Amino acid sequence: MSLRRIEGRVLVVGDNVDTDAIVPGRYLTITDPKELGKHALEGLDPAIPGKLKERSIIVAGRNFGCGSSREHAVLALLGAGVKAVVAExxxxxxxxxAINRGLLVLEAPGARQKITDGDKLVIDLERGVLVLASGETLPFKPIAREVLEIVEAGGLVEKLKKELHHGGR
Amino acid sequence: MAVNSITARILARASGKDRVEVGETVVAKVDKVMIHDVTGPIALDIIDDLKAGIPSPENLYVFLDHYSPSPSISASNIHRRFRIFAKTHKVANFFDVGEGVCHQVMVEGVVRPGEVVVGADSHTTTYGALAAFATGVGSTEAAYAILTGKLWFKVPEPLHVRLEGTLPSYVNGKDVVLSILGVLGQEGANYRALEFGGPGLRALSMSDRFTIANMSVECGAKNAVFPIDDITVNYLEEFGILPNSSSLSYLKPYEVESPHLTLNLDALEPMVAKPHSPANVVPVSDVEGVRVDTAFIGSCTNGRYEDLLIAAKILKGRRVSKDVRLVVTPASRRVLVRALQDGLIKILLDAGAVVTPPGCGACFGGHLGVAGDDEVVISSSNRNFVGRMGSPKARIYLASPATVAASALEGCITDPRHYLE
Known part of the structure; x- marks a missing residue:
């Protein structure tokens, strides 16, 4: 997560996108991200996995990822090449x-109203803003300290490796 | 400001503190970790990759319940891997196919009041009915907790729910929690701890409380807690657990000045969640007459003995509509055996039900009752998202086992109170 700047085209989705929509139950014996990625958000619209070939940022409404705890949902998005999800x-x-797996998740109230499906979007992590297609900038909520620690360690597994090898607390 | 919640008191103890504040991050000792055959493989990948030993295998609970017994080669291979894993790491608490849905087995004498339990499944919130702190985590965090015995938590803001009165006939825990979801909405309790209290607690059996704590996650709650009372103690005693009441005083009912939500149980009706959200809730009268193809009674939400009992009461001596398949999945081996001994299974079979082995099958669209295109399902389970139980074209209504049973008889959504004697 040393990325300072993420750039990509946007897929816009609505409120309450649940994990059954992100990866339906019938694919849950799969754990390979690439394979799961072929079905990412298929529950919402079977055309989305195809679209994701050229979209790398999802802009969503409220309560993105509600429902099951299945980590497959995050793996599917990563496998489909999604780099970030920006949601209310x-x-x-x-x-x-998402944090544990290195998928960037940002809360940006009001973003969805200003972004259109297919738009280009830049996420500037250093400045803490989204740069919209119009050039307008929009701040996202700062990432909490304890979350940032995991992100900086390179995900929870990397943090775990350090702790196990150093007998850390 | 000190937090008035059982959740905060449990998290303070588990992190070695006298008190904690809302929003504070604590690293808590985790007493038990649960994984199963859907979320577990990803945790196993991590444990295998790290070539790490499990320091306390006695705290790990492993369930093969989502595919029980296996319907496919891929699921069978996952199961094989788990059996080898359990032997290699000396995991004694290994529950193979047929033992039951993880959450039901975990409340059959495993989880104790005051414990911190995480499970790689969102419905881990169920155990909060036993005055424990229990929440769902992802597979990576489950692996972390398995290998380190701890996990970080942000102390959640409580959302106090006060219950008053007593439940009318054929209205139960499912109707209570659906009512709450209807008021709070799908994210109304996001990141918060639902803490239940009030004189109405006395009206709720443990079975009702498990159902309510289970579905609390459907409004985003991090966890749900019922305080410990005589009903909890009597239930635990059935499983040979004798809580020391003086040391558990911090888990007892407590006064709340201004609860966020007050629910009068006397006024409750049977409720139904319409497609495609568990929070899309209406009284049964709003949807009566909607034709159904499949009726499902089971899951960690409503597959307990009490659920089969009320269904059997309605179905006894009657016959399910010829246009409806009624699938009944007891939540655990214990539930199935008791229902068998008491004659409930025969009543269900005589009424035309298909009774399956214990497991999660139909609820998540895995197997044993997968919904087809344009089919209408009425289900006692917990989620009615698009595609949850099979085809994305199916329409799922959620209701209590009583409402599901009555609807199976009539072939359309039906108020179970029509069957009151």
């Missing part, structure tokens, strides 16, 4: 899973 708000288990 996130469901909590999805949010933690």
């Amino acid at each position: 708000s996130f469901a909590r288990i999805f949010y933690r899973n």
